[in-house]
Amino acid sequence: MNGTPRANRYTIGLFGNRNAGKSSLINAITNQSLAVVSDIAGTTTDPVTKSMELLPIGPILLIDTPGLDDSGLIGKLRIEKTYESLRKCNLAIFVKDVNELFSEEEKDFLYELKNRKIPFICALNKCDNENAIEKANDICSQIKYECVNISSKSRLGIEKLKETIIKKSDYTSIEPSLMEGLVEKDDVFILVTPIDASAPKGRLILPQQQVIRAILDEGAIAIVTKETELNKTLNSLRKEPKMVITDSQAFKIVDEIVPKNIPLTSFSILFARQKGDLDELIKGVENIDCLKSGDKVLICEACTHHRQDDDIGTVKIPNWISRRTGKSIDFEWTSGAHFPKDIKKYALIIHCGGCMINRKEMLFRISEAEKNGVKITNYGMVIAYVNDIIGNNRGLGSIKLIDLN
Secondary structure: OOOOOOOEEEEEEEOOOOOOOHHHHHHHOOOOOOOOOOOOOOOOOOOOEEEEEEEEOOOEEEOOOOOOOOOOHHHHHHHHHHHHHOOOOOOEEEEEOOOOOOOOOHHHOOOOOHHOOOOOOEEOOOOHHHHHHHHHHHHHHHHHEEEEEOOOOOOOOHHHHHHHHHHHOOHHOOOOHHHOOOOOOOEEEEOOOOOOOOOOOOOOOOOHHHHHHHHHHOOEEEEEEEHHHHHHHHHOOOOOEEEEOOOOHHHHHHHHHHOOOOOOOEHHHHHHHHHHHHHHHHHHHHHHHOOOOHHHHHEEEEEOOOOOOOHHHHHEEEEEEEEHHOOOOOEEEEEEEOOOOOOOEEEEEHHHHHHHHHHHHHHHHHHHHHHHOOOOEEHHHHHHHHHOOOOOOOOOOOHOOOOOO
């Protein structure tokens, strides 16, 4: 892991009509020719991201989006992608061409920003002369939002825009640490990381890397072992570990080895706690025993990967649930950034840990489920539940007792 993962970066989206200058502004902010710019409307056809450092915020992710006023059937799909990008933004920059009247699309978008309570800045672009600056000042007085006069072409106002971004950014509370409230200096944690056919060659998977880092950040000790060496590892310690954290797929084996007085949880459950609403996800897992034949269950993965024959999302979880319930369940799947609009038809949504999406996006998905009366839970919780680990007063360890929301 050579850089801060995108899901852990402060996310800033650039929105506006076609040819408002969003891509040029990305280039001006980063001081690089990253985005393709053109006088032809609609050059940006899909959201484009760029990672950079902006002190004192630190690592940020910039998203360049298609125009709000795109047209035609394909244009409508691009606009949907633009609004999808808004779900993950900690801050929005609304880019307005000062030479154009306000369009209905721009008005609707500003209303949506206010409705979703997303902090934003109006970047009034193309202020290259006195006349344009006068128009910008007039727009600013009309809309009564925080505005910055800029020209992405001449770089007028770019430093002021950066200062405004810093001022408006609540970057200290993007998301809690993975080990928030669970670790103290010199604590010992055992991390169980199976190395099987699904493990990436030559490295650990992202959730394991991030938990190790979170433990080390607090001056604690992380001992990493495979499930086949877990018993030997436990016996080699002079004192009991503070907690054992396992890959969810090894939950049953690990639960049988670890003494019941030692808290046990999984990487996936730690991410559920960091990214989302743990209490809501716990309620969701209890809904498994209420499933009936013919019920639809949606299994969501926030990333895309090559699936093995015994893939966790498409094979193992469906098999475990079918065996436990004895019912004929209709499973459907989605992956990557896509999250279905129509979720009312599902009796349950089972989501991955969410290491590839940020907390804002995960909370959006949970709130959408709650709004539609659909229970939602998490991979790790499901695996613990179907293996009768949750419910023996040890399954979630002390995590359940700590409220981060």
